[in-house]
Amino acid sequence: MDIKITDSIKYIGTNDYDLDLFESQYIVPNGMAYNSYLILDEKSAVMAAADKRKIDEWLSALEKELAGEKPYYLVLQHLEPDHTGAVKAFCDKYPEAILVMGETAKRMFPQFAAVDNEIVTVKDGESLSLGSHTLKFTASPMVHWPEVMMCYEESEKVLFSADAFGKFGTLDTDEDWACEARRYYFNIVGKYGQQVQALLGKLADCPIEIICPLHGPILSENLDYYLGLYKTWSAYEPESEGTFVAVASIHGHTLEAAEYFAEQLKALGEPKVAFSEVPREDQAECVEDAFRYPKTVLFACSYDAGLFPPMEELLMHLRDKTYRNRKVALVQNGSWAPSAGRVMKSYLDNMQNIEYIGDLITIKTSLTEENKAQLKALAEAVHNA
Ligand SMILES: Cc1cc2nc3c(=O)[nH]c(=O)nc-3n(C[C@H](O)[C@H](O)[C@H](O)COP(=O)(O)O)c2cc1C
Ligand SMILES: [Fe+2]
Ligand SMILES: [Fe+2]
Secondary structure (H helix, E strand, C coil): CCCECCCCEEECCEEECCCCEECCCEECCCCEEECCEEECCCCCEEECCCCHHHHHHHHHHHHHHHCCCCCCEEECCCCCHHHHCCHHHHHHHCCCCEEEEEHHHHHHHHHCCCCCCCEEEECCCCEEECCCCEEEEEECCCCCCCCCEEEEECCCCEEECCCCCCCCECCCCCCCHHHHHHHHHHHHHHHHHHHHHHHHHHHCCCCCCEEECCCCCCECCCHHHHHHHHHHHHCCCCCCCCEEEEEECCCCHHHHHHHHHHHHHHHCCCCCEEEEECCCCCHHHHHHHHHHCCEEEEEEEEECCEECHHHHHHHHHHHHCCCEEEEEEEEEECCCCCCHHHHHHHHHCCCEEEEECCCCEEECCCCCHHHHHHHHHHHHHHHHC
């Protein structure tokens, strides 16, 4: 793709239009991009490789931008196979090229590619001169792997941010950045908010003009907006006003209750009611919405003396992403011995700073007038929370 970054920094990434699931888990309705860049200088540096699905396309994009020259360095900021699947092919083609990576990455590297090229390691804070460009490395452990090393190009003020500021979708997709970047962030990086905060602190002194992530568009305008969202997300602070209502119903009664509740909440003027039928919705989208809003209301069926599995799966994801600092209300349904509430609570009780709104409401199969009154009262309590 012809994407202009600067006169000497070229885009050589690839778009993957027919990937079924990114990381074998996340739907990518608009595909995925594996970004890679070439910094042309006395010692030209290739910034990241590509997924094995795109070896030929990536190598030919690189060859075209090199215009007969040879790459001097291949800088590996992150070893995950979506960025290193093509390293072996690169090294076969350019045996003289020097690989640049952090020390942790060097220890892990043999797991990802067996190559004979020289490897140079860089430490946090170290610089590497390419001629007129200088790369300054910033260790970014656990954003979102241990070996991640971002780098900042000083002369053009470009941050090569590894997977941070990444997004699902190919680069020719015209869609809202935040929606797919938020889904990417909370599901892939979300557990490591503290490490992202540390990184943002380290970067605070760098005047950044362009962010070149490993996925998603190159960001060159309005950078405070993107940095601001990352600050909010990594601090586990809600981003938007409103309530997320998630329901896992088997035969529809619990769904009816959730819909009734959502109507009441909307009628009270709640700024936003995001509603998901958990078994039918992309779980990653549910995780995203649970983090987006300050309040979440969960409606679920009892199942085999436990919790209906789609809701349990959502809670497992939220536990793994260290869900916290939210207000939560619970509604359970059960036809003989309701057990969903107990299981939902067992997950939430182990999370940090979860405040319950109202008491657990129990429905026995179908919604009664009493249940309706309880849901109406809950809507008021949630709206005022
Ligand atoms: C496989 C299966 C297991 C269930 N296990 C329980 C249970 O352990 N305790 C209970 O009270 N209800 C149980 N139920 C009933 C569901 O909780 C019931 O479908 C629900 O409460 C009614 O709401 P719904 O119309 O939203 O499905 C089970 C239902 C199914 C299909
Ligand atoms: Fe990654
Ligand atoms: Fe990635």
